[in-house]
Amino acid sequence: MKPKQVxxxxxxxxxxxxxxxxxxxxxxxxxxxxxxxxxAESLNPLFAFSFQEVNITELxxxxxxxxxxxxxxxxxxxxxxxxxxxxxxxxxTTITLNLRDDINWRDGHKLTAEDVIFSFDVYSDPDVQSRxxxxxxxxxxxxxxxxDLQKSFDSDNPYTIKIHFKPHxxxxxxxxxxxxxxxxxxxxxxxKKFVQLEKGNDSVTCGxxxxxxxxxxxxxxxxxxxxxxxxxPGTVKELIFKVIPDYNSRVTQxxxxxxxxxxxxxxxxxxxxxxxxRIKISAxxxxxxxxxxxxxxxDLFSNPKVRNALTYAINREEILTExxxxxxxxxxxxxxxxxxxxxxxxxKPFDYDPQKAKELLASDGWEDINKDGIxxxxxxxxxxxxxxxxxxxxxxxxxxxxxxxxxxxxVDVKAEPLxxxxxxxKMFTHKLNAWLAGWSVPIPIxxxxxxxxxxKQGSFNLTSYKNSTVDExxxxxxxxxxxxxxxxxxxxLQEILYQDEPVSFLYWIDNNVAYNxxxxxxxxxxxxxxxxCWNWSVKN
Amino acid sequence: xxxxxxxxxxxxxxxxxxxxxxPELNPGLAQKIKESFGLNxxxxxxxxxxxxxIFTGNFGVSYEFRKPVAGVIKxxxxxxxxxxxxxxxxxxxxxxxxxxxxxxxxxxxxxxxxNKTSLVLYAIPSFVLGVFLIFIFxxxxxxxxxxxxxxxxxESLSGxxxxxxxxxxxxxxxxxxxxxxxAVFYKYLRDNLDEVFNKPFVLNSYGYxxxxxxxxxxxxxPNAISPLISIAGVELGILFSGALITxxxxxxxxxGRLTVNAILSRDYPLxxxxxxxxxxxxxxxxxLADLLKAEIDKRLIAGMIx
Numbered sequence: 095m096k097p098k099q100v101x102x103x104x105x106x107x108x109x110x111x112x113x114x115x116x117x118x119x120x121x122x123x124x125x126x127x128x129x130x131x132x133x134a135e136s137l138n139p140l141f142a143f144s145f146q147e148v149n150i151t152e153l154x155x156x157x158x159x160x161x162x163x164x165x166x167x168x169x170x171x172x173x174x175x176x177x178x179x180x181x182x183x184x185x186x187t188t189i190t191l192n193l194r195d196d197i198n199w200r201d202g203h204k205l206t207a208e209d210v211i212f213s214f215d216v217y218s219d220p221d222v223q224s225r226x227x228x229x230x231x232x233x234x235x236x237x238x239x240x241x242d243l244q245k246s247f248d249s250d251n252p253y254t255i256k257i258h259f260k261p262h263x264x265x266x267x268x269x270x271x272x273x274x275x276x277x278x279x280x281x282x283x284x285x286k287k288f289v290q291l292e293k294g295n296d297s298v299t300c301g302x303x304x305x306x307x308x309x310x311x312x313x314x315x316x317x318x319x320x321x322x323x324x325x326x327p328g329t330v331k332e333l334i335f336k337v338i339p340d341y342n343s344r345v346t347q348x349x350x351x352x353x354x355x356x357x358x359x360x361x362x363x364x365x366x367x368x369x370x371x372r373i374k375i376s377a378x379x380x381x382x383x384x385x386x387x388x389x390x391x392x393d394l395f396s397n398p399k400v401r402n403a404l405t406y407a408i409n410r411e412e413i414l415t416e417x418x419x420x421x422x423x424x425x426x427x428x429x430x431x432x433x434x435x436x437x438x439x440x441x442k443p444f445d446y447d448p449q450k451a452k453e454l455l456a457s458d459g460w461e462d463i464n465k466d467g468i469x470x471x472x473x474x475x476x477x478x479x480x481x482x483x484x485x486x487x488x489x490x491x492x493x494x495x496x497x498x499x500x501x502x503x504x505v506d507v508k509a510e511p512l513x514x515x516x517x518x519x520k521m522f523t524h525k526l527n528a529w530l531a532g533w534s535v536p537i538p539i540x541x542x543x544x545x546x547x548x549x550k551q552g553s554f555n556l557t558s559y560k561n562s563t564v565d566e567x568x569x570x571x572x573x574x575x576x577x578x579x580x581x582x583x584x585x586x587l588q589e590i591l592y593q594d595e596p597v598s599f600l601y602w603i604d605n606n607v608a609y610n611x612x613x614x615x616x617x618x619x620x621x622x623x624x625x626x627c628w629n630w631s632v633k634n
Numbered sequence: 635x636x637x638x639x640x641x642x643x644x645x646x647x648x649x650x651x652x653x654x655x656x657p658e659l660n661p662g663l664a665q666k667i668k669e670s671f672g673l674n675x676x677x678x679x680x681x682x683x684x685x686x687x688i689f690t691g692n693f694g695v696s697y698e699f700r701k702p703v704a705g706v707i708k709x710x711x712x713x714x715x716x717x718x719x720x721x722x723x724x725x726x727x728x729x730x731x732x733x734x735x736x737x738x739x740x741x742x743x744x745x746x747x748x749n750k751t752s753l754v755l756y757a758i759p760s761f762v763l764g765v766f767l768i769f770i771f772x773x774x775x776x777x778x779x780x781x782x783x784x785x786x787x788x789e790s791l792s793g794x795x796x797x798x799x800x801x802x803x804x805x806x807x808x809x810x811x812x813x814x815x816x817a818v819f820y821k822y823l824r825d826n827l828d829e830v831f832n833k834p835f836v837l838n839s840y841g842y843x844x845x846x847x848x849x850x851x852x853x854x855x856p857n858a859i860s861p862l863i864s865i866a867g868v869e870l871g872i873l874f875s876g877a878l879i880t881x882x883x884x885x886x887x888x889x890g891r892l893t894v895n896a897i898l899s900r901d902y903p904l905x906x907x908x909x910x911x912x913x914x915x916x917x918x919x920x921x922l923a924d925l926l927k928a929e930i931d932k933r934l935i936a937g938m939i940x
Contacts, residue, residue: 228660
């Protein structure tokens with residue numbers, strides 16, 4: 095046989111053989127494949143720092159209570175999980191919880207009050223350096239912020255636990271929701287070395303799913319624990335998180351049916367995906383916003399009039415339409431519209447009004463004296479550098495629009511990208527004068543770190559904004575129980591921030607989640623795309 | 635080299651503990667973690683500690699993985715080694731045969747076609763090529779998997795099915811990584827062969843009555859291949875350092891991705907470890923190339939001895 099004939103035969107064999115070899119098992123009836131852009135670093139709830147890791151660990155470990163997003167109220171609704179019921183004492187300083195007695199760890203041990211106390215113990219232990227360290231301010235604490243176990247917990251039987259909080263600390267159910275850890279597993283190790291525990295130790299779980307296999311950098315495979323009280327027959331039995339770093343590969347695999355769900359679909363791809371009848375899009379209203387930060391301490395941006403002028407001068411609508419394809423909303427402040435009761439509906443977004451911007455700047459003494467197209471005041475030109483983290487096309491686009499918009503009112507802006515690590519360091523050390531960045535509003539809302547004048551408590555007040563009324567409101571909010579009073583305080587706070595405009599609030603960004611229409615009972619909320627996914631099923 | 639990298643990392647901006655700064659975390663946590671990394675100590679003290687560790691083969695503990703650096707690198711190096719070697723062998727083999735095919739008739743149809751095609755292949759960026767191949771072979775023809783190293787249930791497959799599964803997953807990444815290299819090696823070898831073909835000793839050999847096949851095998855190829863080996867040594871070293879773009883597009887666990895992620899997250903011990911390993915592999919690759927050159931052309935050894 096001649097070489098050409100051999101070559102032709104090989105090609106023919108491969109053409110017949112390859113399609114039969116491709117593993118098409120991904121579309122199994124009880125399996126769902128979710129794309130993730132990066133592998134988890136830890137599935138141990140102690141060290142699950144990223145949002146993605148938190149979402150996955152919530153499927154592996156139970157908490158005392160669970161949260162669900164309530165669309166009509168725009169807030170979370172809390173319901174029982176490991177605790178079947180609870181009662182608060184009269185002054186809300188002690189909560190007595192009755193635990194379910196039908197929860198087993200994967201190795202057969204029962205989940206008891208000892209596990210709960212142990213969990214709070216290690217979460218607050220400074221030697222462990224867990225993600226919850228330093229967040230138990232409402233508990234009785236020792237000097238090193240470790241929870242005082244004697245004062246904080248009582249348990250007279252394995253399924254009842256009392257948790258005591260500091261007087262007037264105004265505790266809530268969100269303060270007792272960290273995932274519960276197995277004491278009988280973790281107590282065998284040195285706490286200082288928890289962080290270095292091999293991944294296999296993540297396998298003793300009690301949640302609706304258990305970790306079946308973790309292929310580092312490739313996939314995380316969870317299987318439904320059919321003994322869990324959360325398991326319902328007919329629901330998903332296998333949940334695979336497939337690591338696909340490249341965005342285009344994620345889209346291709348969604349179209350192919352290799353994956354069932356992906357988050358953060360770019361607006362320009364939505365119509366393509368919608369055209370495929372078997373892909374559904376869920377646009378989750380955002381709790382993440384972009385802003386242009388102004389260093390309130392420097393003369394250039396110290397006057398609220400100037401900051402207002404800058405917001406008037408920026409055509410945010412253009413960015414929202416051109417780049418985000420209207421997948422978002424103009425922002426008026428730091429409370430997202432999804433928090434319906436706390437959001438101040440009376441505030442209307444600043445219009446794009448360059449003329450008004452010019453007038454405001456003129457009233458503050460800025461004018462183009464030497465007719466070079468740039469405003470001056472006291473011999474200083476209105477000129478600054480706008481930094482942003484490179485590699486983010488949305489911010490690059492926004493920076494260009496802002497630069498051009500501000501030039502039109504006589505403000506000279508140089509848009510300069512910085513490497514992500516450099517940008518973050520400079521931003522957190524208050525070394526930037528103007529920058530583009532974004533925040534994600536936590537659930538439940540907590541605005542004190544962002545706007546409080548005392549930078550020890552307001553460690554994310556990166557603009558160095560100062561307003562004593564805002565401080566008072568934030569203190570009151572901290573001490574208020576959820577309800578109409580707290581919501582009213584939030585509305586007042588938004589009004590002041592709207593007037594002061596410490597940053598130019600740009601837009602809230604929707605999270606577009608695309609998924610295969612074979613998924614049923616799926617409800618995607620601001621709490622995460624796979625939140626409560628043990629209720630999902632797959633169409634037969 | 636590692637000292638230079640250590641100094642470079644410490645004087646460049648960025649802070650590994652910033653990853654632990656978030657409104658949902660206590661501000662004190664980042665400081666505690668920084669202390670546990672030893673970053674609160676004076677630079678000189680950190681440097682002395684670092685150097686003493688290096689001499690015992692200890693690069694420290696990775697900030698991201700919280701594991702010894704050597705263990706982390708080992709996991710990624712194995713894949714990179716196999717992947718690079720396969721790609722390298724394919725690059726050399728195919729370019730070798732194409733070059734021979736081309737010089738059969740210089741400026742003939744085949745030669746012109748291959749010359750132009752090689753230029754096009756060389757000019758295509760690997761991210762474009764990778765996405766294009768995924769689009770054709772995964773999305774449209776559904777012949778090959780789009781990404782990953784293996785199927786989720788590869789462990790449940792039989793031995794041969796598992797090998798086939800790995801093989802299928804590797805086809806597109808290997809093509810993406812190799813095409814550019816094939817084009818370079820082809821062009822280099824083809825030009826060398828052409829040059830050697832025109833040298834007087836070739837005509838002389840014909841005069842001695844040697845056949846074209848004999849002349850090509852014994853005289854032309856050894857003379858033409860020698861400069862290529864140096865280039866191949868460099869290329870192999872680069873491949874061993876990781877193929878970032880291919881690894882990202884196809885979601886593969888290689889050294890390129892590991893190194894870049896370590897740099898972006900300011901994982902100092904891991905950056906130093908990756909750089910050290912890459913450096914060593916580049917030196918080894920070049921050494922191997924030099925040894926091979928000496929084996930082919932004994933005059934080099936004689937020259938060195940003289």
